[in-house]
Amino acid sequence: MPGRRVVITGMEVLAPGGVGTKNFWSLLSEGRTATRGITFFDPAPFRSRVAAEIDFDPYAHGLSPHEVRRMDRAAQLAVVAARGALADSGLETAALEPHRTGVTVGSAVGATMGLDEEYRVVSDGGRLDLVDHAYAVPHLYNHLVPSSFAAEVAWAVGAEGPSTVVSTGCTSGIDALGYALELVREGSVDVMVAGASDAPISPITMACFDAIKATTPRHDDPEHASRPFDGTRNGFVLGEGSAFFVLEEWESARRRGAHVYAELAGYATRSNAYHMTGLRPDGAEMAEAIRLALDEARLAPEAIDYVNAHGSGTKQNDRHETAAFKKSLGAHAYATPVSSIKSMVGHSLGAIGSIEIAASALAMEHHTVPPTANLTTPDPECDLDYVPLHAREQRTDAVLSVGSGFGGFQSAMVLARPERSPA
């Protein structure tokens, strides 16, 4: 079905600093940060002891004891966000045509928390090589294969169309929406409940990022630890969260009078084929993804009002990304505001791509660009307008959101108003 255009008609965000889209936007628009010393476990043995944790009570969000027991925290976040997105869209579960509704869940590391906890038990604290099945919980299989997340969301919203998890490391949250977008465009479904979720704040994740010094050791000042594009940045702050969306074909959304946040107008992903964790400084592959996404949206670089950056706060990422923006947007890279919300909500691996697309849609909704918090020391290698410290009110009709991840994945999504005149 050529020409089918896909819009966001519902969303829900569960991010550090406050559950719910409204709280999320308050945090961003006020430039507050939600990073803090780790409370989930004793962080003393770790190099990095800072994280962006959510104060989340699954029971308060209507999950039953059985659901809580069988789901990893990331699955719980996904189900709550998916239900919230559906409610926000004005579509009732009963009104959905199950066969024409699908689910895509992005997640980089699946049930990491559950696996870490359960391994500790079945191995008796790492003592047993032949781990003891008698101590395994019956739902451990759901942690082994994280497609269980897609199953839980499909059950929660009553979807019986194509459902899957998309797992491309830290671009999962963009790629999941790219995947869902294509299913609506090709006509396999009419509605997708799509988003991403990760809850990686566990000892094994902290340890593996410690080992490559990817996370910041700035634990003496956790509120200011995430410093994308700042000259003193020294690693990212691990986060957690989930954002979900209801995606619909634009015509049918219009017919039912739905509120349209934005069109997912262009998407592309490319790989650097270089290194599992390293980036070439020239940003050529991210630039290619951006160019392709703009082409698909039929927008010139000059039409982009705001760039929602990956901006993880590692030395190499922020340099790589700055180069990619210059390469793809040309002179407009210097003219358009660029910011990283990871400065406020941390880096929730695969989830953050969806959370950042939510921030991009909200920037359009409120005509306000969220800031890069903690950006106080300029870095000569990062010389764009990163919207330091304070949000900026401005006309915002088209946004570019990008991600970069382990495995070499580079992804770009362009959001625009569907009624725009094509370039």
Next chain:
Amino acid sequence: MSAPAVITGIGVAAPNGLGLRDYWAATLGGKSGIARLTHFDPSGYPAQLAGEVPGFVAEDHLPSRLIPQTDRMTRMALAAADWALADAGITPAELPSFDMGVVTASSSGGFEFGQGELRKLWSQGSQFVSAYQSFAWFYAVNSGQISIRNGMKGPSGVVVSDQAGGLDALAQARRQIRRGTPLIVTGAVDASLCPWGWVAQLSGGRMSTSAEAARAYLPFDREARGYVPGEGGAILIMEDAEAARARGARVHGRILGYGATFDPRPGSGRPPALLRAARTALADAGVDAADIDVVFADAAGEPAADRAEAEALTALFGIRGVPVTAPKTMTGRLYSGAAPLDVTAALLALRDQVIPPTVHVEPCPEYGLDLVLAQPRPAKLRTALVLARGHGGFNSALVVCGPE
């Protein structure tokens, strides 16, 4: 639909044969790779049989620097990708890097690697965890490593839908070809035959605890008692048909149609959705049920799931209306690797005009299936349907045909 997708290369790592030739010879010969586990001592566990890939020595196939940073499933996937590219006659360095992508499926990632690092974490301390843990275990690792090894910068991806994901990856590869990328490396290789993976798989409660290799995994049999897991899978080279023709490539077969559905929530009383996935795939392929010459079944090996699949097949084809086979009775269930291996078997069946057998099974007559048993069955074959289901309710179906 424009830009039909063809398969031009296949690389196999299967429990009953390493490499395409060995796998197919074993499969036609009814040789099973299911045996007592050797990767670790299974004596203390209720299930002790698995399909292990024989004779895979990673150092023979990969540079030594890749060994410490990869799980077994990634090593097998990298080798299988090399074999698939060679089979397709492709030298990646000679092609534009953005014209090649990698879309794989995964189920459990590099679980054995993760087990080793979790053990270090909890027994020695966090500072002993490997720098490679940040990527060696995660679900995206095979796509990432294959793209790096072969310089592939085009669109890549990873899907996780348990066993159905093996077909979902092929469908996503076909989408990328339709969107303009001429070549996608696709398929899947999975492995989690380590104690930690074993315990996690056991927790599902669907594994066979039989100690007898020939009686443990008996799909569609009255004695069905669960499945035997395995490791391995297949990596396929998918190309735009026109691009493959232009370079004079030998074509194994074509991807004609695909469908995916999800089962209703348990207890909803609504019908299961495998039949709808198959019908969607047939419609996408533009063929009727009568055009399907053979079905490669999902073959869960649990009575309720076998019955559901048999009901879907008889609804679509009638009682004993089409030959059905499950060569995975010789490999065990390979999670996301299973369906790409079944697609491989289907393409070779179409080539050789012979249906590989389902071994050890005495079919339950109530199911009404024409199962191809014990011996390969010569047949006139033009089109095959491959089915795959994943735990929780994932259903996928793919229709393939020969090169013409």
